[in-house]
Amino acid sequence: MAARQQQRRKFRDRKDIFWDFSDAELIRRYRLDRAGIVAVTDLVRDELHSQTCRNKALSPELKVAITLRYLATGKMQLCSGDDFGVSQPTISRVIWQTITALTAPRVFHQFVKFPLTRQEVQRKQVEFMAIARFPGVEGVIDGTHVRIVAPKDDEYAYVNRKRYHSINVQIVFDATYKILDIVTKWPGSVHDAHILDESGLKMLFEDNYVPQPCHLLGDSGYPFKQWLLTPYTNRQLAGPQANYNR
Structure with missing residues (x-):
């Protein structure tokens, strides 16, 4: 005692x-x-x-x-x-x-929810239109690498192109920087385009859950789709294509 x-x-x-x-x-x-x-x-x-x-x-x-x-x-x-x-x-x-x-x-879906009604989509499009007169845009998509400590299992898979360990996080945000969709499960070596191809976001657009016409904007790391607009890669552009890129 x-x-x-x-x-x-x-x-x-x-x-x-x-x-x-x-x-x-x-x-x-x-x-x-x-x-x-x-x-x-x-x-x-x-x-x-x-x-x-x-x-x-x-x-x-x-x-x-x-x-x-x-x-x-x-x-x-x-x-x-x-x-x-x-x-x-x-x-x-x-x-x-x-x-x-x-x-x-x-809790999560109170704050991160992709707009699917026509009224919600049109409101997002109006907000983007006010920025650069770009019509029909609901959100912007990109991947961001979140640095992590090297894991014990499959360590090599988490090494990204800049040679550090990370999670490649896919994020879609609107004109006010509010996150609309996020995917956080892929190791750093996985390409942005592959993450999108395996995501539920692609299904929402291609199965017509999102009212059309509606677009996301992405960089040249993504494939061009009817619902995903990416830049022209030719640097000698002029006229409408140059205006589109700008």
């Missing part, structure tokens, strides 16, 4: 970020102010709520703050643990639990 008492866990003081920081300081550290952190927490509060108060269970707000801090800075989990007064294994579990909750379909 004496040995157990000696080994009793010691809990460090935990930071109350809402008390310690102003909104401006919260944005610097977490990319969101007080209201933003609470809004994100409310989306996943039930999933993050601890079933017991034993061992000074973390509040949903603190779990979200820990995750935001990690995502905003890429800071080492051990350093984040020191900042928040919790252990590194706890930081790791919290980040996994919070991201899993935030990416659940119930």
Whole structure:
């Protein structure tokens, strides 16, 4: 019994970020102010709520703050643990639990949803038309490489053309930079065109779920399609083709 008492866990003081920081300081550290952190927490509060108060269970707000801090800075989990007064294994579990909750379909589709009604599509087209007088465009598509630590399995597949390990993420966004569609499952060596060819986005257009006429804009890494407009590659262009590229 004496040995157990000696080994009793010691809990460090935990930071109350809402008390310690102003909104401006919260944005610097977490990319969101007080209201933003609470809004994100409310989306996943039930999933993050601890079933017991034993061992000074973390509040949903603190779990979200820990995750935001990690995502905003890429800071080492051990350093984040020191900042928040919790252990590194706890930081790791919290980040996994919070991201899993935030990416659940119930939450994800509230914010990332490809427009399929004629009214939604026309609104996106009007927004793009106001930028460069380019008609019929609903969104812009591209791939972006998110750097990762080299995985143990199939390591070579994640090496991209710039020779670092990554995930090649396909993103479609509208004229206000809002993400409409995202695919995050392909290793860095996979070409943008292949990702599109295997995506549900292609099915939406080719099976006529998207009201026509409607186009995406892409760079020359994509094939030209009726619904996917890409640049002419001839640099000696003039007239309408040059205007199209511009």
